Amino acid sequence: MMVSPVLRCLSSPPFLFFCCLLLLQLPICRSIYCDEDDCYDLLGVSQSSNASEIKKAYYKLSLKYHPDKNPDPESRKLFVKIANAYEILKDEATREQYDYAIAHPEEVFYNTARYYHAYYGHKTDPRAVLVGLLLVVSALQYLNQWTRYTQAVTMVKKTPAYKNRLKALELERSGGVTNKKKGLKQIDKTVEEKLSNELELHIQGAEKPSLWNLIGVQFVLLPYTLGKLLIWRSCWFWRYQIKKLPYSWDDACYLTQSCLKITSDAWRNIDESTMSNLVQKRLWVKGNMESYVAEMRKESKRRR
Template sequence: MAAASPLLSFSLLLLLLPVSNAIYCDEVDCYDLLGVKQDANASEIRKAYYKLSLEHHPDKNPDPESRKLFIKIANAYEILKDESTREQYDYAIAHPEEVFYNTAQYYRAYYGHKTDPRAVLIGLLLIVSAFQYINQLTRYSQAIESVKQTPAYRNRLKALEFERTGGLSSKKKGHKQMDKKVEEELSNEVELQIQGVEKPSLWSLYGVQFILLPYSIGKVLSWEICWFWRYHVKKLPYAWEDACYLTRKSLKIHANTWQNIDDYRKEDLVMKRLWDKSNMERHIAEMRKESKRRK
């Protein structure tokens, strides 16, 4: 078995060797297709192509076989007329054992320069954005279904139904389950608060964010300049929104979480000026004492 392994590898290599040249002009030599030698210059290659094209061009020769040959001739000319692709082809002829390298170089030299990098970038952003939106939609749908199975959600629906009907609908149905149609109508009016899962939005997609990148950068720079002018140059007191931002940033609280805090608690936190290190340390110490007292 040990002796058979190198033999098997060599046999597989022999099977792969033609692939190195076949990617250019199939099984035929590109120079042979044009009837020129490998050391022919660009002028000789061009003259040979024009001569063969007059003979095999579909407009000159309606024979289907001649048409197929013309396509091969045109492909050979495209490879040999370009200095980079011809250089790669000559290397593939001299080093047929480097199958994977020659294949990679062929696609890079022959197709790479024909592809607009901007088109590749846009296509990549569209694909990534599509997957991102599908992932967000799937996660949000799963979260919605999970919330709808909780007793709290069912109680909120029943409370809303009682408010709308004055309790008449519930008395008629007794302890039966809510009608599906009524449940669907009421569920559209119930505001679901799902922690950790955001509703899918086109504005959050990478593709949209990339397009809006210049605007976003300009907006951030404008905000930074205004902030520096107000609070570092003019030494103005912090506005309420800016004080809330500093407090939220100091406590490392997400914007959605901050919105759910009651106004009294917000005002208490802002008044403590937690963006100052000493005030923050005092606040942490108070929270620890309160936690120990409760235990």
């Protein structure tokens, strides 16, 4: 007679061994809470009892079996079980988990995991975790920015352009008089360090780190930033959408910068005549922007 694959699988030794193991593990769903006893039976209450009834039952039993009241050695063991049962049933979360374990004894691993998570899981305040995470991320961010900045400064100081600026600054500070032995080829290390501190280096992509740009500081200032942005948007809408006023110089610069998709530092480094010329083109108008792009393409091809 042919045996179906399903029956063959169910009657296989590995499956039968697993079933026996699972049956042996069924009592564990209770034992992890109150050993082999029932937490409700230990307190002499029913599963439908409320928190007040459970509390009264515990106080009554504690007066009877507390080691200070009852010297019997067995009472000490019983009192420990009663106290453990009360700790489980007085908390709504653990009581709910215990009731679930009673109703679903087959879910051994799930019930065990919930128990150990409730009793041995981390009790850290999420707010403390968030603050710690922001501090760590901010510290790493600042360290990364400072490393990039120092590396960029070191590379810039090796360029001829930087050395020429340093020599020009030395001539300016000394009134045009230099040491004839050293000339302009060599500069004292102390003087070089002093003069280099006077030179402001604006390195695109590796700006000097600032505490105000850190993630932690920005997160703390987020409500202020959002409020300021909302007020700015409201004023913009009222001034230019409702009242139809002409754009101010700063706002026109902002629109031009946004249309060209350049950073604030790059925009500030543009000379005033070029900046004024770009603003006058009114690039925030779609047609003007298209004409400007076409003009730049023609000029680029002409240079080639």
